[in-house]
Amino acid sequence: MGSHSGAAVASPFKQPRAVWAVAFACVVSFMGIGLVDPILPVLAEELEATPAQVSLLFTSYLVVTAVAMLGVGWVSSRIGAKWTLILGLVLIVVFAGLAGTVDGVDGIVGFRAGWGLGNALFISTSLAVIVGSATGGFAGAIILYETALGLGIAVGPLLGGVLGGISWRGPFFGVSALMAIALVATLVFLPPTPKPEKKVSLVAPLAALRHRGLLTMGIMALLYNWGFFTLLGYAPYPMGLHDPLQLGWVFFAWGILVAVFAVWGAPWAQRRFGTAATLYVNLLGLGILLAVIGLGVSSPTVVIVAVILSGIFVGLNNTLTTQAVMLVSPVERPIASSAYGFVRFIGGGLAPFAAGKIAEATEQSVAFYVGAAAFLVAIPVLASGHRLITAAERPEPAETAETAETAAPSLQPAG
Structure with a gap:
């Protein structure tokens, strides 16, 4: 990430207002x-739903995000990055708010799907905009983006716990309100792109999967996300914590480790051991x-300690897998x-639902063994x-800077 020179360290947080608006979003x-x-x-308790039914909150959100990813390039190449971002933000504001108004789990699952569509448009475009508008070059923009990612992943569960302690509807209304602020800031501060x-x-994205390197990394990431x-969608149940705030603190501690190892741990491990070796471990x-x-x-x-410790590996993975994908891919970065x-x-979308169903059919532990197996199978796939x-890890730093614009949407969160 080039964070050793004084300029690179000083610059990521001296940015124009447009960059701060998108970083906040x-x-x-x-x-x-x-x-x-x-x-x-x-x-699960209040809506009298099973863990498998509640886990559809992740499934609808992520499966729609997945399918929508295929169309983001099509949309942004026609209306431009700024309006793609704004469309994504509007959808999140509307559907997150609507998810807080319904009384059954099916309604929430439906509105989470709309939220997933907005999320795909937003996530795919946000780094491109930050790289295009940031001062301090590509490395500075990446550090800023990784910091936003880490902060969001760490604070999300804690805020969810605080608002969830008031009502289960609180987190949904909270996201809607915060995204509305981000929407206004983006409209006002981001110049036309x-x-x-x-x-x-x-x-084009489906055709790109014919390339072996990209398909290999994709299958590895599918197994990783499983x-x-x-972990994310099913581990809260055996923790035995019914107070949302207590659960929030557990995932806050996890998120802090994710953030620290994504921003500082990954570049160090990459320099010291290389991308592939770090990912195997x-x-x-x-x-x-x-x-x-x-x-x-x-x-x-045991469950709480293991979940918190997993943040170390998740943080390393967030930064390294997406970089590896861009390294091995022979097609345009977006x-x-x-x-x-x-x-x-x-x-990621299918795993929480499957974990719930596996646990119902057998016992809770089996769902986690299947998840563990997915991680282990990912090793020979990556190998x-x-x-x-x-071979792809050898490009010179100058080449990285040169391709910064096209590389922009590469570092999406692995979550």
Whole structure:
């Protein structure tokens, strides 16, 4: 990330107002990932729903985000980045607000799907806009974006816990209100962005998956997200914490580790050990932690400690996998990003629902063993593309700076 020179360290946080407006919206958007975590057990109780039914909150949101990823390039190449961002923000404001007004889990699941559509438009475009508007170059923009991602993932569950303590509807109204502020700030402070010269086809991201490197990384990320969202979407139940604020604190501690290791740990590990080696150890570590949760599922303390520690590996993974995808991909960065986002979010969307169903059919621990297996299977999948990753890791820093514009939408959160 080039954070060792004084200029690079000083510059990420000296930015024009347009960048701060989008960065704030990024924080709120990433808060939305973990915001519902602390209220999952309460929702199950109050709406008389099973964990599998409640986990559809993640499934509808992420599966729609996945499918919508395929169309983001098509949209933004026609209306430009600013209006794509604004359309995404409007959809999140509307659907997050509506999710707080309904009385049944089905209604919330439906509105979360609309929220997922807005999220796809927003996430895919936000880094492109930050890179295009930021001072201090590509490295500075990435540090700012990773900081927003880390802050959002850390604060989301805590805010969800505070608002969820008042009512389960609170987190939904909270996101809607904060995104409305971000929407106004983006409208006011972000100057018009030019439309790309070339229009992107709807089938381009799917066609890109014919490339072995991109498909390998996509399948690895699908398996990673299966394990990750088993952790995020199902681990709150065996913790035995019915107070949303207590659950919020657990995931806040987890999120702090995610943030620290995404922003500082990943660049260090990448320099010291290389991308591929770090990812192998990462996936193994996550597999072991999920197996520990399965073994100690009847002990809330074991589950809580293992979940918090997993933040270390999740943080490293967030930064390194998406960088690896862009390294091995032979197609334009935005198209690669959409293709990869589509495959990985499918895994994230299906996992929480499947975990709930597996637990109902067998017992809670089995859902976590399946998640652990997904992490472990991801290792040989990644190893099959080892040569591509190590070969692609050699570009000079000058080349990175040169391709900063096209690389923009690459570093989406792995969550």
